[in-house]
Amino acid sequence: MRIAVVGLGYVGLVTAAGLAEWGHDVLGIEANPERLDVLRDGRLPIFEPGLDGLIARHIAGRRIIFSATTSQIASVEVAIVAVGTHDGNGGWQTDTIRACLGDIVPRLADDATLVIRSTLPPEFLPSLAGLVDGLRAASGRPEIPVVINPEFTREGSAVQDFLFPDRVVLGVVRDDTGSGERTLRMVYRAVDAPILAMPAPDAVLTKLGANLFLATKISFANELASLCDQFGADVTSVVDAMGRDARIGTSFLRAGVGFGGSCLPHQVSMTIRSAAQYSMDTPLLKAVDQVNHDQRTAFVDRMEAALGGSLAGRRIALLGLTFKPGTDDLRDAPALTIALSLLGRDADVVAYDPMPTARAATRRMMPALTVVDDVWAALADADGVGLVTEWPEFVSLDWSDVRAVMRGDVVVDGRNALDPAALDAAGFHYTGFGRQVGSARRTVRGARVRRREDTSVTPLIASVAFD
Ligand code: UDX
DSSP states (O other): OEEEEEOOSHHHHHHHHHHHHTTOEEEEEOOOHHHHHHHHTTOOSSOOTTHHHHHHHHHHTTSEEEESSSTTGGGOSEEEEOOOOBOSSSSBOOHHHHHHHHHHGGGSOTTOEEEEOSOOOGGGHHHHHHHHHHHHHHTTOOOOOEEEOOOOOOTTSHHHHHHSOSOEEEEEEEOTTSHHHHHHHHHTTTOOSOEEEEEHHHHHHHHHHHHHHHHHHHHHHHHHHHHHHHHTOOHHHHHHHHHTSTTTOSTTOOOSSOOOSSSHHHHHHHHHHHHHHTTOOOHHHHHHHHHHHHHHHHHHHHHHHHTTSOOTTOEEEEEOOSSSTTOOOOTTOHHHHHHHHHHHTTOEEEEEOSOHHHHHHHHHHOTTSEEOSSHHHHHTTOSEEEEOSOOHHHHTSOHHHHHHHOSSOEEEETTSOSOHHHHHHTTOEEEOSSOOOGGGTTOOTTTTOOSOSSOSSOHHHHHHHHO
16 A cells, blocks of 8 residues: 655654555655655664664665655555654644644545544544544545554564554544545554554543553552562562462563653643643542652662762762663653752762763753763762663673772662662662662661651552542
8 A cells, every 4th residue: 555654753754664564655754854864864863673674675675765745645545644742841732733734634635544643632632623624625625534543662662563563543533434444454454463443532542541551550660669668578579479460460560760751751741731721630640740750859869868868979870861771762761850860969970871872962961961981981980870771781780890890889770670689799789669688678778768758648549549
């Protein structure tokens, strides 16, 4: 099938590459000339494992062609809109998608299907069908089917997530004859997963609900970790044992500095804001958000407590800048908030991340932070090590060697990724989140820092118990 993907950001590029892999002919449209030059050069403007090879192969085989304009849009059977809806400041914006629709909708073929893959604010949905119908009517063209097709791909495994999804969701905005749904089922015919067609509001809430639930699981795990610290339990064994109950499962229950990235934090905070516009309270989501932000402060508090109560002049090796391994994305990365907070408490912070592009971007964004190009340069003479992103290169460090180059003996593990017993054996004072070390169980240095001074109940539990 001949398919246009409009907007070659993260979502659009992965979609374009995956569709080409399934044998469709893809017209990738990108308005930003610099981004397009990079793509035409055979390079990628983002880092995503496996994506570069796929794109290069399909450019060479002419399955993907790139264009700066929408001039060929009339020739496609399906137009997939994947332009951004973030305002770059923690909010939504719909100017870009409105402009995009204004450009392409009047020129789409009468038998084409319009697909929206961008994540939409729920309040935009009621106006979408009218907007598209109006654009068609103004150009004297008949109505076309409009279907929402949210993505559920994770950075770092987006190509696999696209090619092998758990489900495909189709949200019908307008599809009077059912031809839109039939077309989309053809687009996804290679997929061995359920294709779930539903009304558009259900699809929007499915996308939002999935991310809100994942965020809730992580904040739950973080609160559970605090309870474990308080009562001397180890959250990793607790989650493992809990998760063997098929109703619970173990995924997305890893405690630590909490969730970052472009999706989870933004969708939690924006849903709280969207609901508030309609005078609706969202106590659970507010608690999820609060727990998540408190984790970053808790990390800095733990480092301070483990170093004897003051960070002033202490040298901290900060391991990891990206919001998770396998990406160079720094959007809402916990490491950046943590670095700022450590600097604010007068620590001498030396950061390292395996992704050169993430190091360069951090240097531009935070000139006050020292970012080095080698992990050992970060570790040398450090009083404490703070692990914020669980890159395999950090987890597999020989910690006896690390101890030998450091001045101090403190490790704060913000991802519960290291082996506490091994670090104990290497002579470190290890602090994780809800993890206890052998003989020091219940009295791990710094592990029992109280995050909130005035509550006897933790926020998630409070929101459930009292609302
Ligand atoms: C997320 C959703 O998973 C994906 O389905 C959606 O399409 C986009 O948003 P992504 O932002 O790539 O994907 O990252 P994800 O793997 O979900 O991790 C988000 C954050 O949560 C990361 O900072 C990660 O470190 C953190 N996390 C994840 C935890 O703190 N604990 C966990 O148990 C899992």
